[in-house]
Amino acid sequence: SAVLPVAQRGEIILTLKAVPVAASEFNSPWLEQLAQAMQATMLARNGVGIAAPQVYVSKRVIIVASRPNPRYPDAPDMAAVVMVNPEILQFSKETCLGEEGCLSVPDERGTVARAQRIIVRYFTLHGESVEATYEGFPARIVQHEVDHLDGVLFVERL
Numbered sequence: 001s002a003v004l005p006v007a008q009r010g011e012i013i014l015t016l017k018a019v020p021v022a023a024s025e026f027n028s029p030w031l032e033q034l035a036q037a038m039q040a041t042m043l044a045r046n047g048v049g050i051a052a053p054q055v056y057v058s059k060r061v062i063i064v065a066s067r068p069n070p071r072y073p074d075a076p077d078m079a080a081v082v083m084v085n086p087e088i089l090q091f092s093k094e095t096c097l098g099e100e101g102c103l104s105v106p107d108e109r110g111t112v113a114r115a116q117r118i119i120v121r122y123f124t125l126h127g128e129s130v131e132a133t134y135e136g137f138p139a140r141i142v143q144h145e146v147d148h149l150d151g152v153l154f155v156e157r158l
């Protein structure tokens with residue numbers, strides 16, 4: 001499906017607080033197509049995550065898709081997870097430092113401290129509520145993407 005243009009640092013859309021997906025939008029063709037376009041865009045740009053505001057849709061939808069990579073060779077190879085209205089319920093006290101990049105800040109990488117473990121509650125595209133625990137690199141991606149939903153870029157956390 002369509003690879004969408006990705007908003008770049010300095011564009012207003014990336015500074016907004018995205019709005020929650022409404023109950024009426026679950027199971028809608030719109031939401032499915034948005035998720036598919038986000039996934040295609042993420043894959044085309046070789047990303048391990050993406051947030052809807054990065055493709056100019058200020059709604060609370062993210063995709064998390066950890067895979068082993070030069071920076072995180074032991075990262076889990078996980079199936080892409082679409083999270084609607086994600087909420088991080090708990091951050092572990094323990095934090096860890098790790099390298100991050102961003103499709104909206106193409107020429108920059110930096111070391112960011114993130115909670116080592118998180119509990120996140122989100123809805124699937126079908127409106128089912130899920131609570132899941134993530135740690136390490138996948139937890140880092142979730143925190144990075146939820147930041148996008150709140151208008152925060154990783155470079156503000158360096």
Ligand SMILES: O=C(CSC(=O)[C@H](Cc1ccccc1)CC(F)(F)F)c1ccccc1
Pocket residue numbers: 046047048049050051054069071072099100101102103104140141144145
């Ligand atoms: O694949 C990337 C490109 S940047 C990326 O995939 C962002 C996700 C991300 C990468 C690294 C740490 C946390 C989040 C995607 C974004 F910008 F849409 F959120 C990568 C960068 C650094 C380490 C490992 C992988």
Ligand SMILES: [Zn+2]
Pocket residue numbers: 101102103104144148154
């Ligand atoms: Zn990013």
